[in-house]
Amino acid sequence: MKFTKMHGIGNDYIYVDGFREHVKNPSALSIRMSDRHFGVGADGLILVLPSKCADFRMRMFNADGSEAEMCGNGARCVGRFVYDHGLTDKTSFTLETGGGIRPITLHLEAGRVQSVTVDMGAPQALEKREGYVYVSMGNPHAVHLVPFDPFAWEAFEREGARLCSTLGMNIEFTKVLSREALQMRVYERGSAETLACGSGACASAAAAMALGLCNQSVTVKLRGGTLLIECRQEDGHILLRGDAVSVYEGDWLLGE
Numbered sequence: 001m002k003f004t005k006m007h008g009i010g011n012d013y014i015y016v017d018g019f020r021e022h023v024k025n026p027s028a029l030s031i032r033m034s035d036r037h038f039g040v041g042a043d044g045l046i047l048v049l050p051s052k053c054a055d056f057r058m059r060m061f062n063a064d065g066s067e068a069e070m071c072g073n074g075a076r077c078v079g080r081f082v083y084d085h086g087l088t089d090k091t092s093f094t095l096e097t098g099g100g101i102r103p104i105t106l107h108l109e110a111g112r113v114q115s116v117t118v119d120m121g122a123p124q125a126l127e128k129r130e131g132y133v134y135v136s137m138g139n140p141h142a143v144h145l146v147p148f149d150p151f152a153w154e155a156f157e158r159e160g161a162r163l164c165s166t167l168g169m170n171i172e173f174t175k176v177l178s179r180e181a182l183q184m185r186v187y188e189r190g191s192a193e194t195l196a197c198g199s200g201a202c203a204s205a206a207a208a209m210a211l212g213l214c215n216q217s218v219t220v221k222l223r224g225g226t227l228l229i230e231c232r233q234e235d236g237h238i239l240l241r242g243d244a245v246s247v248y249e250g251d252w253l254l255g256e
Contacts, residue, residue, distance in 0.1 A: 001254055003033070004081060005040060005247040008073030010195030010224020012247070013060070014042045015081050018049035030061035033252060040250070043191045046074050048081055054094035054101045056082055062190025070099035070138035072198020072240045076116035079104040080244035083113055099138020107241075117241040120199065123206040133207035137238065140169040141203035145213070150175055150185035151223060160187025170197060174204040176213045183221045195224030202238045205229040 001023070004015045014033050016023060023029055030045035032038075044062045051057035058078050060068045075095055082088050083106055091106040095118075103119040124136040133143040142163065150156065150173040163171045164187050171187045184204050186197040201220040208214040209231055216231040227242040 001252045002249065003040070003252055004085075004249045005042065006077040006081065007224075007245050007247060008076050008196065008198060008242055009222060009227065011071075011073035011197060012042045012195075013044050013046045013071075013074050013077065014040050015046050015048060015077065017081075017085060017087075018047045018059075019087065023047060026059065026061050027065040027067065030063065031065045034063035040252070043188075043194050044068075044071075044074075046071070046078065048078055048087075051096040054096040055088065055090075056093065057096040060098070062188070063192075064190045066190040068098070068139060068190060070097045070102075070199050072118055072120060072137070072200075072202060073196055073242070074198075075102055075104065075118045076198065076240070076242060077244045079106055079116040079118070080113045080246065084246065097138060102138075113244060115241055116244045117239055118198070120202050120238040120240050122236040123203065123210075123238060126206060126210055128207075128211070133203075133210070134169075135203040135206050137199040137202045137206070139199055141172060141200055142167050142169045143172045143174055143200075143204050143207040145207065145211075146173050146175055148175065150183060153185070156185060156187070157193060160185075160193060163187070164189055170200050170203075172197070172200045172204045174208070176208055177221070179213075179215045180217075181219050181221065182208060182214065185223065196222040196227070198227060198240050198242065201227045202229055202240055206231070206238055 049057040105117040
């Protein structure tokens, strides 16, 4: 089975062309391939598939085999994947996800994809209680706005795992650096800490915007890099822009 290893600011997944490859048990395959010692090594597996209601469909499986509704970084990489692999020549198209249909826009330079924007839709169920802002970006997030540097917080892994298990959500610890910038560290369902989470960055920005703590366009600094988040005024949709990098392609021996 042919695959492509890609990442969006360090949030890495294994991508499989479901138009050409048939994966019988993607959950089990994600566990095997995502292992960083005995497999390819990734935060999970993403299948690129035909869709009956959009141009393409994406199914995302975490490193523990659980299926997730949505992944912003993954969606951006799917955008580059379908263009680089000749599945489309369009620079704007739609992607079906478990969290809804998401419009994708590719930004090209000299015919090559340099960055990708995903329209993540309007944030839903935005509610503040018990020190957290709960936000759905097609998948559930609990944003904890903190006054300290989350990158240097030694208790992050313990607290992230505890809250993720208790709340059943992706957990973001976010510091407002200025009205133009946020800093975020994330603990994800099914993958533990990752270097970045696109939907989490959107959730953090939406939370800070709703509380009047930042502008309607901000950069979010994560351990793997920086994302640009913008709230579109006319409909409140959150636009996520960042890189989408192909690392390498390979062949997975399904029988071994």
